[in-house]
Amino acid sequence: MKKVLALALALIMVFALCACGSSSSSAPAASSSTASSSGDANPVVKIGVFEPQSGDNGAGGKQEVLGMQYANVLTPTVEIGGQVYDVELVYADNASSNDKAPTAAQTLISSGVSLVLGSYGSGVSIAAGDTFASAGVPAIGVTCTNPQVTSDCDVYFRICFLDPFQGTVLANFAKNELGATKAYCLAKQGDDYSGGLCNYFIEAFGADNCVYEQFPEGTSDYSTYITNAQNQECDVFFSPVSTEAAAQIIAKADTQALGMPILAGDTWDSNVILNAAKGTDVNICVTTFYQEGADAEFDAGIKEWINGDATALANNGGNDELAAVTVMGFDAYYVALEALKAAGSTDPADVLAVLPSVTYNGVTGAIAFDDIGDALRDSAFVKECNTETGVWDFVTVATVG
Numbered sequence: 001m002k003k004v005l006a007l008a009l010a011l012i013m014v015f016a017l018c019a020c021g022s023s024s025s026s027a028p029a030a031s032s033s034t035a036s037s038s039g040d041a042n043p044v045v046k047i048g049v050f051e052p053q054s055g056d057n058g059a060g061g062k063q064e065v066l067g068m069q070y071a072n073v074l075t076p077t078v079e080i081g082g083q084v085y086d087v088e089l090v091y092a093d094n095a096s097s098n099d100k101a102p103t104a105a106q107t108l109i110s111s112g113v114s115l116v117l118g119s120y121g122s123g124v125s126i127a128a129g130d131t132f133a134s135a136g137v138p139a140i141g142v143t144c145t146n147p148q149v150t151s152d153c154d155v156y157f158r159i160c161f162l163d164p165f166q167g168t169v170l171a172n173f174a175k176n177e178l179g180a181t182k183a184y185c186l187a188k189q190g191d192d193y194s195g196g197l198c199n200y201f202i203e204a205f206g207a208d209n210c211v212y213e214q215f216p217e218g219t220s221d222y223s224t225y226i227t228n229a230q231n232q233e234c235d236v237f238f239s240p241v242s243t244e245a246a247a248q249i250i251a252k253a254d255t256q257a258l259g260m261p262i263l264a265g266d267t268w269d270s271n272v273i274l275n276a277a278k279g280t281d282v283n284i285c286v287t288t289f290y291q292e293g294a295d296a297e298f299d300a301g302i303k304e305w306i307n308g309d310a311t312a313l314a315n316n317g318g319n320d321e322l323a324a325v326t327v328m329g330f331d332a333y334y335v336a337l338e339a340l341k342a343a344g345s346t347d348p349a350d351v352l353a354v355l356p357s358v359t360y361n362g363v364t365g366a367i368a369f370d371d372i373g374d375a376l377r378d379s380a381f382v383k384e385c386n387t388e389t390g391v392w393d394f395v396t397v398a399t400v401g
Helices: 002-020 058-074 101-110 122-135 163-177 192-205 223-231 243-255 271-277 296-307 310-315 324-343 348-357
Strands: 044-051 077-080 083-093 115-117 139-141 156-158 183-188 210-215 236-238 262-264 284-288 360-362 365-367 380-386 391-398
Touching: 044 058, 044 101, 044 122, 044 324, 058 083, 058 243, 058 271, 058 296, 058 310, 058 324, 077 324, 083 101, 101 122, 115 324, 115 348, 122 139, 122 156, 122 192, 139 324, 163 192, 163 236, 163 262, 163 284, 163 380, 163 391, 183 192, 183 223, 192 210, 210 223, 223 243, 243 262, 243 271, 271 284, 271 380, 284 391, 296 310, 296 324, 324 348, 324 360
Parallel strands: 044 083, 044 115, 115 139, 139 156, 183 210, 183 236, 236 262, 262 284
Antiparallel strands: 077 083, 284 380, 360 365, 380 391
């Protein structure tokens, strides 16, 4: 379906150009809405950054953006159709809000971006899908793992694994590695990510052996949920919620002596979690996309950059511990460049037409897309929080047989 749509959009653009006449210029003419130039300077191609910089997922969104910014520092230009372009990142804060996501998406479209990266958070990605689709602007999700991001939107692609896979990995880990026979699952009401991932975990773990609860918007005291998990005699506490809620859950788990491991998905792979858990008596394991140390050269380079930039350091939580979302943001930037190079154009329709065939060997592994734009990913890193040192310890690389 995506390939058909992309081909149709490309043909529409061809017919439009033919109707208007052709140019004899040796360099391809850039659409005024997607590229600009000034004097003898290089023309500019704009890549939209659709990420939360505030709200529940603001901390994670800032870390994801760091990877894009570092990649832009290393590679600030791209050759498109024989012409060198300066790459400009254009930002729109979706504020971690499904209601605000369409407006943020329209801001990027109106600014003339050729394609969009983001978002951290599946709910905002789903909410903005129709806006991007109506404008024909392709979007590359970085760590939005809910299946609806791509299944319900023909212009959305992504480079991360999906929640059915992640939920199964976590359920298998709970049963096989932690020996759990009963699981407590906690999600936020109305949240596509935590609710969806809990459902996939429950399906893989076994519904008869799970206790499932949801907390409402604005919750700040999680003591009741901790007590419920204890009273139900569960063996593991699964809660793939935002980092803001996670920090509060960790604090209550420590003061109430939870007495069982906490499991979560990729959102918990954050300095916010490390800082909240350091010095506590909690056991936290997460699934994620990258383990620090897997590429020592990359790690050293980005850490030097983070430590040399006060704003970057603050946006990374005040230290240089790498979150996997940062590395995914880095890879997503280069996937965008590959799409622009393959299109030979800055026009969104041309970029959309070639995206299904774009591949890239990134820091996080080989990236390619299936028929609906999902990444061909079949493994996840499992990490454990070291509450003494405040870092993530590698546990295993997990797959689903």
